[in-house]
Amino acid sequence: MGFKMGIVGLPNVGKSTLFNALTKTAAAQAANFPFCTIEPNVGEVAVPDARLDKLAAIAGSKQIIPTRMTFVDIAGLVKGASKGEGLGNQFLANIRETDAIAHVLRCFEDGDVTHVEGRVDPVADAETIDTELMLADLESIEKRRAGLVRKIKGNDKDAAQQDRLLAAAQEAIENGNPARTVDVDADDAKAWRMLQLLTSKPVLYVCNVGESEAAEGTALSAKVGEMAAAQGNSHVVISAQIEEEISQLEPEEASMFLEEMGLEEAGLDRLIRAGYDLLHLETYFTVGPKEARAWTIKAGTSAPKAAGVIHGDFEKGFIRAETIAYDDFVGLGGEGPAKEAGKMRAEGKSYTVKDGDVLHFLFNT
Numbered sequence: 001m002g003f004k005m006g007i008v009g010l011p012n013v014g015k016s017t018l019f020n021a022l023t024k025t026a027a028a029q030a031a032n033f034p035f036c037t038i039e040p041n042v043g044e045v046a047v048p049d050a051r052l053d054k055l056a057a058i059a060g061s062k063q064i065i066p067t068r069m070t071f072v073d074i075a076g077l078v079k080g081a082s083k084g085e086g087l088g089n090q091f092l093a094n095i096r097e098t099d100a101i102a103h104v105l106r107c108f109e110d111g112d113v114t115h116v117e118g119r120v121d122p123v124a125d126a127e128t129i130d131t132e133l134m135l136a137d138l139e140s141i142e143k144r145r146a147g148l149v150r151k152i153k154g155n156d157k158d159a160a161q162q163d164r165l166l167a168a169a170q171e172a173i174e175n176g177n178p179a180r181t182v183d184v185d186a187d188d189a190k191a192w193r194m195l196q197l198l199t200s201k202p203v204l205y206v207c208n209v210g211e212s213e214a215a216e217g218t219a220l221s222a223k224v225g226e227m228a229a230a231q232g233n234s235h236v237v238i239s240a241q242i243e244e245e246i247s248q249l250e251p252e253e254a255s256m257f258l259e260e261m262g263l264e265e266a267g268l269d270r271l272i273r274a275g276y277d278l279l280h281l282e283t284y285f286t287v288g289p290k291e292a293r294a295w296t297i298k299a300g301t302s303a304p305k306a307a308g309v310i311h312g313d314f315e316k317g318f319i320r321a322e323t324i325a326y327d328d329f330v331g332l333g334g335e336g337p338a339k340e341a342g343k344m345r346a347e348g349k350s351y352t353v354k355d356g357d358v359l360h361f362l363f364n365t
């Protein structure tokens, strides 16, 4: 399925540093000059989930395979980007293709690192980027609505639906609000997503703080927190620089280092999970002696559709899903004891998979 988060922000705020930390590579060039990144960097990241390790330990699974999510490191945007300033609007297309946005805000003070506006003010930076994205949406909305006029006259229902949704987005943006503030009916949800408006994508603010500030946060990151809360968005506090250093360490060294820094877990794990929540994603597991594996689904997915994530044939020939809730599997000590205790359920086509379910699919070939 592949869910994609775009890393967005002003130039030189630490986007590529964060990307490298997430992907545990040095794939993206990160350096102290604006517009360092031009072509987007794409990388897959394992979603950390302590439940998977527990399940594997109980079942004695030889291999542990986490589920994955894609991050895209995108070129920096500046004021006027929607009108072609900086690297211009070709990069807006990179954002269009993502499912959600991780908006990196510079909260670290470091005189040696250039800020394109010459001052450190993450709330103002967030507004700059939001404004550019709204202007870009507005321009594309106007173009698209003009292109729909003839079709609407010809009674094209899809065109009329698109135009109605575009009009709602336009109204919100003209009032200074991103398209994500529009209430969309379930019937319109698919058409709305297809519009791919930049400001309709869910946002997670990432406060990139200084090396020693990751545990407590700063006055600046607290301000971002207030802004995010007022908008109904979430935020995480992270030091991209520290995370990059941690990502290069062996697991044992890494946990010692985290402890020294006063951190309970790597900020990246929090960030990845926040992204997962933002996209309303859930996990189910398949567990056996060979492997324990996590799979990603959208919340509310039916059992056959969930089976389809593994293989299309599983969905087509779906018969039933033998299901054990995570708590039962762990609490009772595995598949055998759970079955004996009557906690293995046979679920049919109409079953909605729950986060943490341990599933075994039966299907016709």
Ligand SMILES: Nc1ncnc2c1ncn2[C@@H]1O[C@H](COP(=O)(O)OP(=O)(O)OP(=O)(O)O)[C@@H](O)[C@H]1O
Pocket (backbone or CB within 6 Å): 009, 010, 011, 012, 013, 014, 015, 016, 017, 018, 029, 030, 031, 032, 033, 034, 035, 036, 037, 038, 074, 075, 076, 077, 108, 110, 113, 208, 209, 210, 211, 239, 240, 241, 242
């Ligand atoms: N938390 C931090 N504290 C101090 N310096 C940092 C921090 N995070 C990143 N930097 C530094 O900021 C500079 C810019 O980082 P990076 O190249 O990752 O930015 P970017 O947002 O990808 O920029 P661009 O848009 O130009 O591609 C680098 O020198 C990096 O080491």
Ligand SMILES: [Mg+2]
Pocket (backbone or CB within 6 Å): 015, 016, 017, 029, 030, 036, 037, 073, 074, 075
């Ligand atoms: Mg970069």
